[in-house]
Amino acid sequence: MTPAPTASQTRDKLHLQLARLFRNKIATGEWPVGQSIPTVEELEALHSVSRTTVRMAVHALVDEGLLETRKRGGTKVMGQPYKPPSFLLPT
Template sequence: MQPVRRTSLIAQVTEQLRAEIRSGRWPVGRRIPTEPELTELTGTGRNTVREAVQALVHAGMLERRQGSGTYVIATSEVGGTLAKYFADAHERDILELRQALDTTAAGLAARRRDDADIASLRSLLAERSNRNWSEADPVAIAADVELHRAIVVASHNAVYLEFYDSLLPVIEQVIHARTAKSDDAYDTEHAELVQAVIDGDSERAMRATSCFLGSLIAEYPDRAESPDR
């Protein structure tokens, strides 16, 4: 039997790590296991793991953050490319895009949510509501992002979710920038949105989302000219 070439082994481990991301076991925005943990998971050496991780960094699925670890930023190479594109977008532009995406997703979620979605939304809303927004707490921001993503998940549209996941890193950045200026958590608006989805009221869910994001957009000056990228 021919011995497994190292390049083939790296490809196998890369695919193994990619599968963990695609399955959702390593969700977007979360840190992946440490290098020693990955060597144990894959049964390979550190160099192999390091090169496999680097391959996914180049593909735009992972991002190394100095002093913090390596994080999932996309569930596919296409999502990674989109994430890189959105990284330089203006905050208002991202919010306007979110208004379109989140509003449609909320309407779909209200029509398609199942019992698991409802349980998830209730849990994530409670988690978000219990967080401190006065100091731009990263945990509070993460809870907010997870709640909105769960609504997209409840839409049961895989393409929508793929595109939304590519936006998550920059969505988190925009939320962090805004909460540094204001500690208004919009708890009432989020509770109304989640309840509308749970009640299966599509129009109410869409209206709640559009109004909430519209109020955020109004905080930014409008620009008549096209933004430079």
């Protein structure tokens, strides 16, 4: 029998899920490059998660170079997620 996840482990899983959702919003153009994303408070309310979870998800995308945060300046989309090239070989 596996032990129940701790609060920290659950938050980690949530922040990764949220980061994946945010990455998808960038990839689909819902959050276009050059535009600001909703505030931490708005994302917190919209996704019913804690401020810490939102910040962890945003920080993950900052580390990937997709977002940039500025004090009192919000968070801005800086780039698209990397898509590996598709190698189609002739048949």
